[in-house]
Amino acid sequence: MTLPRLSNATLADLPAAVERPAYDRAAIETGIVHLGVGAFHRAHQAVYTDAVLKDDPRWGILGVSLRNPDTRDALEPQDGLYTVAAVDGAGARLKIVGSSTGLVVAPEDPARLVEILARPTTRIVTLTVTEKGYCHDPATGRLNESDPGIRRDLEHIDRPKTAIGFLAAGLKRRFEAGVAPFTVLSCDNLPANGETVKRILSRFAELVDPAFGRFVASEVAFPSSMVDRIVPATTEADHATIAAALGVADHWPVMTEPFSQWVIEDHFTLGRPDWASAGAEFVSDVKPYELMKLRLLNGSHSTIAYLGYLMGRGTVSEAMAVPALKQLVAGLMDEEITPTLPTLSGFDVGRYKRSLVERFENPALKHRTWQIAMDGSQKLPQRLLGTIRDRIAAGASFERLALGVAAWMRYVTGLDEDGAPIDVRDPLAARLKAIGEAGRGDARHMVAGYLEVREVFGADLAGHADFRATLERHLTKLLAQGARATVEGLA
Known part of the structure; x- marks a missing residue:
């Protein structure tokens, strides 16, 4: 028997114990663009954001896959919905997360993503692209200027491929149009990740144009953050377990632990969600x-x-x-x-x-x-x-x-x-x-x-x-x- 698929239409059919979005998803606006839609983001930042949308619908998340369409292809037929299962020895607590306003695949249309990043309504860009996604020298924390992706993006800034290239392209459009810059919030395990990304991106921007480099260094906010939640890869057995519990098929659930922590420096240029109400901690020094x-x-x-x-x-x-x-x-x-x-x-x-x-x-x-x-x-x-x-x-x-x-x-x-x-x-x-x-x-x-x-x-x-x-x-x-x-x- 083929199960119906998780979607907006099947939310009402889920068991009562399953937590689901407590807001009108049709009213959600895109305020955040997230680069690197992997399991960690979907079990962490997207969950914190899901919790605040009932009171402030401006902060929906447009997810961006930087390499392949797998996540988009799995979640788009589900209206962006997916299950987060927090598991321990006592069992699993299931939550349906609905904070996604859409999913795009950057290589399919890089110009469109640059245009989205340049929109005034994009107020925060978050990243979980892993350490290697920053195209830097891990020993020094500086931009690796000989990285093939970086060299290519410097020559084709309007059609970038790397996360750094996309950030620069979106900010450059805003710089040229006189639009205030979005905040860049790294959620990766880099030391002083905000300062590190600022150093990397400022140098890239400087290589594009010195005036643009000064703009990035002086006007863009790069709050550091610390993220903590263990999120293993989802297995076929996990798919079967979630389907049995929901009574519908979820083509990409996320398995995680009950523990979650997010500590963020409170430095944002165009506002931010009230993530503190969902358990995040805002501090002056992370x-x-x-x-x-x-x-x-x-x-x-x-x-x-x-x-x-x-x-x-x-x-x-x-x-x-x-x-x-x-x-x-x-x-x-x-x-x-x-x-x-x-x-x-x-x-x-x-x-x-x-x-x-x-x-x-x-x-x-x-x-x-x-x-x-x-x-x-x-x-x-x-x-x-x-x-x-x-x-x-x-x-x-x-x-x-x-x-x-x-x-x-x-x-x-x-x-x-x-x-x-x-x-x-x-x-x-x-x-x-x-x-x-x-x-x-x-x-x-x-x-x-x-x-x-x-x-x-x-x-x-x-x-x-x-x-x-x-x-x-x-x-x-x-x-x-x-x-x-x-x-x-x-x-």
Whole structure:
């Protein structure tokens, strides 16, 4: 039997326990354009926005896919509706999210997207394009001017392809027309993401036209934000579970955890939604929150992902079921990460760390270690290497942090501990694999090769003898003994 599809027409047929939009969707206006309509955005920012539309319908979200039409093709026949399932050991709470006012696919008509960005009614542009989507050098946080996409967009600013190119094209139209600029709000895991995007975009704009560059640097608001919610990839089993619960088919539901956090610097040029009423927190400085999350959650997550994958553990909860790895993560957070964090008034860091362990152990959340391991060359500078630099400056140990980095080096060789291929997804995958092959299983040569990837490690870490020696020691054990024995020997 073929189920009817989730849509405006079938909302009334859903079970009473399913939460649905509490507003007239026909009255919603587009005030936000979001670049990068992935699962995280749909489980996080779109949910916060959905909660405020009843009282302020000006803030509907036009979603933009920057590469392929999959999300548009799945959700457009559903009138943009989809299910968010917050799952834990007690079950699932289902919510239908209706904050979308439409979905566009940028490569199909880039000129139309530029025109939408230039409209005065577009007041905020938000982004979840992952670290690599900013076309920057992760080690310095600056625009990578040799990036092929950036070079191409500088020559074809009216028909861009990158997120940075689209932001610049929309702002340039507004600059030329005398229209106030939209606010650029990054929701990605970049350090000081607002400042970083401002630096990247201002430089791009300067290369287009110096006067335009000054406009972006002085007139555009770039509030930083910290986002936190674990959102694994949706599986076929998830589709079946949601369909059974709803009685209708949802072609792209989102699975997530009950926990959600959003901390935002309150700096917007053309107004903003009252996200605080939905649980977001507006602050004058997001850096302490961001640093805490990037290092404690994301740093631990990456360490779990690389070591867990090498142990043959497919999900984070399965990896955390290895006692030695759970012990290592606790020591990583308590002894090596926490001392690098600033004091946050009124914030209980011990409670936060305990909640992280509980979230990592959530058996209902099938967060794949392979998914977290993606794009490590872009993630490591923020998640682990910044913490290592602080530990080096303090003359303190970084054994567990370095093990996470060594596990990444082992992972990107492209072969697991049984000699089976690893599907390494990384902008530098081919280069990283070649370094591993050239090392021929010799940890010293492999570490030397990886440390030459300066866009990841910079010159300082590459030249630090103790860091190099620690990586060599850990990688030697990973290659000879395997991840589990190495962790058991350190935890």
